Amino acid sequence: MKNLQWKCKQFQQLDNHQLYELIKLRVDIFVVEQKCPYPELDDKDRYIDTRHLTAYDDSGLIAYARLLPPGLSYADVSVGRFAVEPSARHQGVGTLLMEKSLEEIDKIWPDSAIRISAQAHLGEFYEKFNFIKVSDSYLEDGIPHIEMLKQQ
Numbered sequence: 209m210k211n212l213q214w215k216c217k218q219f220q221q222l223d224n225h226q227l228y229e230l231i232k233l234r235v236d237i238f239v240v241e242q243k244c245p246y247p248e249l250d251d252k253d254r255y256i257d258t259r260h261l262t263a264y265d266d267s268g269l270i271a272y273a274r275l276l277p278p279g280l281s282y283a284d285v286s287v288g289r290f291a292v293e294p295s296a297r298h299q300g301v302g303t304l305l306m307e308k309s310l311e312e313i314d315k316i317w318p319d320s321a322i323r324i325s326a327q328a329h330l331g332e333f334y335e336k337f338n339f340i341k342v343s344d345s346y347l348e349d350g351i352p353h354i355e356m357l358k359q360q
Contacts (some may be wrong), residue, residue, distance in 0.1 A: 284323040328352040
């Protein structure tokens with residue numbers, strides 16, 4: 209695995225270039241690749257306690273996750289918009305992204321439970337990090353999802 213540079217910032221700390229890169233990655237994956245013609249941006253991005261976790265290699269931004277404080281999406285902390293650049297997939301970047309997300313969450317919101325809305329086909333991936341399925345499958349933007357919870 210290449211040496212990755214990790215950054216975890218609030219919206220106000222992102223410069224124009226960083227903001228453009230993370231929006232482009234999210235739109236490329238969640239709108240274009242997954243064929244979901246739904247708005248990708250929401251006010252949760254700008255919320256003061258939201259964190260934007262990014263990973264860069266020599267080619268630019270290759271991974272991103274959005275960390276949400278308790279009370280914004282769920283009563284619990286949440287991580288979402290989990291994205292890995294297609295050229296960086298199947299190289300362990302997703303695992304590193306989740307490990308770093310959990311590490312950052314523990315620093316910012318220690319001992320907090322984490323609740324996610326996971327694409328159903330990725331349930332086993334999240335189970336590796338001690339998330340458990342807590343809902344039946346449901347559709348979100350036309351894609352099957354499950355709610356999962358990780359207790360601290």
